Amino acid sequence: MELHDIWFVAIAVLWTGYFFLEGFDFGVGVLTKLLARDRVEKRVLINTIGPVWDGNEVWLLTAGGATFAAFPDWYATLFSGFYLPLLLILLCLIVRGVAFEYRAKRPEENWQRNWEQAIFWTSLIPAFLWGVAFGNIVRGVAIDAEKEYVGTLFDLLNPYALLGGLVTLTLFTFHGAVFTALKTVGDIRLRARRLALALGLVTAVLALGFLGWTQLSRGDASSLIAMVIAVVCLLAALVAVKAGREGWAFAFSGVTIAAAVAMLFLTLFPNVMPSSLDPEWSLTVANSASSPYTLKIMTWCAAIATPLVMLYQGWTYWVFRKRIGTQHIADAAH
Template identity: 60%
Template structure:
């Protein structure tokens, strides 16, 4: 296997990890006003992701860095063409991170309400815009022969990409509800399970429509197989959630997200950013890649560091595996 293909696969894995882990983070943030009836319950919800949310974002940083190093042409065209939506995502993530850190610095209800909305907005914007961005990458955008994006912002707001945004938004809400049912106990666990049941059908319909549109447009055999597997996993997760088997439900929604991301990347390959212009030139794993020497050095570094990072993050999740109850949150605390 060529190193360009190896790094395309590795970047796919990084995005799978990011959407799998940060997906339930975003879902918890989006459900904050739905499940958090008072400050104590909202603190409970935040505490479920408190030990892991910043570690989950490492996957995004590494994915961006790997793209920059392995496929600099892809990185340059992507960030120049998608500048505004990516900037909005970055601002939202910064505000969200600040909210987690500063929400408990004051007992003022107004202060906490402000940061609660920062968490909600900071979860909504990326959950929606990541789907829009990837929808445009798979669909293709106007790229010239010089590998420059020649479209405008409104070119990105096409029906297919917007459906992609709704898909990631719905999947993350469902994934977050299932995670909360798995991570909490008592009344919060019951309510999270009921929310998961209510959002399940719309999520299945939206995700199925997006994956079906994708495969009808590209007619890729592997894409069809992976999309079908994602649909089965999502259905299984929904059924497990209704049966109060939260562990299996989380496995199902997580597998559906991972399989859907793999399906998009498989459909995209060997392109990394196709053009919609008749006289344009698509970016591929070949013409967008770094030099062979750079890829060799990166491969050695990744082979040494990746197992350590994975082991540490797995250990973090194991340490903080216990369920939380409202009674674990001190009354009147930060």
């Protein structure tokens, strides 16, 4: 296996980690409107992800940086062609981070309510747009012989990509509901479990349609295996939720995300961005990669730094592993 193939796999792993971690993060943000009945319950939901949301975003920064360094042509075409949707995602992530930090800076109800509205919308919009973006990457976009995107914004709003956006939105929200049930106690835990069941059924229908479409249009035997794993694990997550086994449900929903991302990357390889104009103009792992020396240096750096980062992030989750409820909110307790 060549180094550019290894880095294609590494970038797939980074995106998997981002969607697994930031997926429930986005889902909890969406649930601040769908699940929480009052502002105390909104605080409970926000507190479940408060210690970890910024660490989860590190995976996005790493995935983007790795793409820039390992596949500069892929990075250039992707970020220029998808400029507006990616800019909107970036703005949402900026506002979302500010909302988490500024929400409690002033006691006025309107101030806190406005920031909570921001958390909801800046969680929902990226959760949808990431699916649209990856749907277009897999489907193929208008790339010319100069490796430049020559389509329009409206070309990205096709039925396949929009379905992909609905899948990521519902899947992340389901993942967030399972995480909420895992991290809370009392009535909010029970309602999160019931909501997870409803969301899981909707997600299963949408995911089966999207993954089936992907398999029929671009899949092979390996992607079919990944698709089957994703569907089976999603159903297993629903069974675990029904049984009240939130830990198993969260594990299965995480494997569902990992298998779905793996399927998308398996259908891509050896392309990184197929051209819908001419297959010969597609960006591949070979024609868009950096020099072997660059990839070699990157491999050594990643081998040293990645285990340290994962250990630190794992320790963070261990420290903040306990469940919380409305009784742990100071204002509600008194």
